[in-house]
Amino acid sequence: MKASVTKGLGQGFVVEEVELAQPLGHEVRVQVKASGLCHSDLSVATFIGEDFPVVLGHEVAGVVVEVGPQVTQTKVGDHVVGSLIQYCGACVNCLSGRTFVCLRPEATLRPAGQPSRLSWQGAPVAQGMGLGGFAQETLIHENQLAVIPDEMPWAPAALIGCGVLTGAGAVLNSAQLQHGETAVIIGAGGVGMNAVSGARVAGAETIVVIDIEDGKLERAKAFGATHVVNSRTTDPVEAVRDITGHGADHVFDFVGARPVTAQALQMVAKGGGLYLIGVSTGDAGVEVNSIATLSASQKVQGVYMGSSNLKRDIPLYASLYLQGRMNLDDLVSKEIGLSDITAGYEALKDGNTARVVITDFA
Ligand SMILES: NC(=O)c1ccc[n+]([C@@H]2O[C@H](COP(=O)([O-])OP(=O)(O)OC[C@H]3O[C@@H](n4cnc5c(N)ncnc54)[C@H](O)[C@@H]3O)[C@@H](O)[C@H]2O)c1
Ligand SMILES: [Zn+2]
Ligand SMILES: [Zn+2]
Incomplete structure (x- = not known):
């Protein structure tokens, strides 16, 4: 079968004839119908990856064509969506419903000693x-x-x-935003827009979106932002205080650069929370003053994959989309072929492109 292989850091995405093993145990063979281009895969391919050659791609939807002997949760013909949340289903965190903090995430991978799921020219390929x-x-x-x-x-x-999962989950699961509360979303990209949708679904009274590009802010209004602020031209902390009166109940940082996160903390109301989701520099983080934070009863929380339970949340968001209650269509800016991944990532640099999705695998 054809797969796009990344052979080393900075070596891009090249379509090759790759072998796929037979499904063992709980493995499911999926015919891929759509695969989204997420920034983190580009980071792996260009500067953080360690395991090469590798087939990347972690926003996957497709049809089940074969199941391993121990599979019980899906069957041939099912339409499925994959998630990078790996969980064992048996550790104390999984058993308490918090699969996103599973203590044995490697349980979903083949253990050392078993043949690789993928191989190219007779040698193993990472997945x-x-x-x-x-x-x-x-x-x-x-x-x-x-x-x-x-x-x-x-x-x-x-x-x-x-x-x-990440954007909507940050609001619905991590922050558990209640109706009538206020939200600030910093970074109006492909993930931040889903936080806007999540805030709308939860019944937020005010949804302020902050970005440095007017085009992104215009799009944010279509997703349900009640107010938008261009932080290049307007002081965003003052703007949030003007809009909310006393700061926001929940501030979501999808950018992750020190000056931006420092401003984000200043926007949080008494009793509110700051949620760290994006990372754009190696030193991303924030200085927290204990006295100021404790006297205002605030929290600062790191958010992995929207604290999601993928078995519950993926079908939920599909259902909300089908009912017209969650805008996903405006996230799909461009559909491309499997051999066009490099050009697809280039297109993402354009301010008007939210997400690029591979839908042609011929
Ligand atoms: N925590 C997790 O589990 C998790 C999961 C997926 C993605 N992420 C991260 O979420 C972040 C957002 O992803 P995305 O796909 O939406 O990215 P994106 O590039 O599409 O969007 C980022 C947005 O931030 C804006 N921006 C850049 N600098 C800014 C600044 N100084 N002030 C305000 N806005 C600014 C950009 O204009 C853009 O609209 C990324 O860092 C990604 O790695 C985290
Ligand atoms: Zn991703
Ligand atoms: Zn577990």
């Missing part, structure tokens, strides 16, 4: 995040898959697996 969606087919552990309704279109379905 990005247990998913490897930049390929015609892939083998995924059933715990990393959720079944979606057949009528869900493929391109928006793929985006649910990372960007939607």
